[in-house]
Amino acid sequence: MIHLHYFAGLKEAAGKASEDIQWADGTVEDIVKWAADTYPAFDFSAVQVAVNEEYVLETESVKPGDHVAFIPPVSGG
Amino acid sequence: MIHLHYFAGLKEAAGKASEDIQWADGTVEDIVKWAADTYPAFDFSAVQVAVNEEYVLETESVKPGDHVAFIPPVSGG
């Protein structure tokens, strides 16, 4: 199982701030694909991914227990 | 009569913050010369002059009643 975190527009599109999903093995790219299929109303092209609170590349692997956050373009300040 | 104002190192060299002197007619340059003669311990080469609280050129004339301030290099901030 992995923990997914949604924010801002994606949180609204998903209708939730977080969820846990079953996950055996795969990369960040695989998870983004799963999310894009699951929430087609949101465009993931500009989304970055953080695993365990660090930005990662799409090739990074995701392991059970990880926290995966989808980070839309930030707009703090 | 004109009113002279001294600051910082020049105030210490003159031993006073201000004084009134008799003055009929002349330019800023004349007053600086008078001050340099009167207070030889102070080097006036970097001093600017303000008449009635505005910086002026050495060619400006000084009239009775004017306030003449000798402004050593400033160091506020």
Added chain:
Amino acid sequence: MKPFEVTTEPLEPARYIEYVTHPGAGAVTLFAGTVREWTNGKRTMYLEYEAYVPMAEKKLAEIGVEIKQKWPGSRVAIVHRIGALSISDIAVVIAVSSPHRKAAYEANEYAIEQIKKVVPIWKKEMWEDGEEWIGDQSYKPGSE
């Protein structure tokens, strides 16, 4: 007081100026980002800020570390408020002290630029006739 924090509480700039001030400092700069009423001809009613809090605080602290490396002798505090903010409320405070002023200005501006690039915080503008998450996002509720 935490020097790198995301909070729902109103921000008090004076606390952060005091925090970074020390005998080695000759200059303190503070930036306060405030909620502006009008943007591109649209009137903002209020803003809603959201953050991925633990990661945002980590990123703010990382910016602090970078600044201390790039501008030796500096001290830094960076705090961001989240939740609903009214016009003129302070959303972010950056305080930097440094022995000399040039570094204090540069480091402060560096901090806000980094915040706008890497810190997971989002702003939603609430207008009279709608709302929008800022930052070029692609989901517009009601636009489907």
Added chain:
Amino acid sequence: MKPFEVTTEPLEPARYIEYVTHPGAGAVTLFAGTVREWTNGKRTMYLEYEAYVPMAEKKLAEIGVEIKQKWPGSRVAIVHRIGALSISDIAVVIAVSSPHRKAAYEANEYAIEQIKKVVPIWKKEMWEDGEEWIGDQSYKPGSE
């Protein structure tokens, strides 16, 4: 509160941040010049500031006018403390607000640079073993 002032009272930065904040502002920058203990390997005990007060206040206000012209939509307050200042005391506060942040940083830095050029204020450094008016002056008491 006077936005352009020379005073013997301690300066409270928060007052000036509040003064320049308004609904049109999105950014507020504040500069505080503080008394540094060590300069070029010499330990400062305290500083003594002196001003030609009426002219200094006039010049501070002129800098404010210039800033409003150069950076439209900005608001400015500039205050300088005089008298004896201890380590870490604030000597000068510059607060600028602006619709956007770039202008707020630029205008603030412009103000301190102008102060150091044209405003009749002088600083005397008091060390353990002597004192000196800063600003390349030529009269050194005791050096005759």
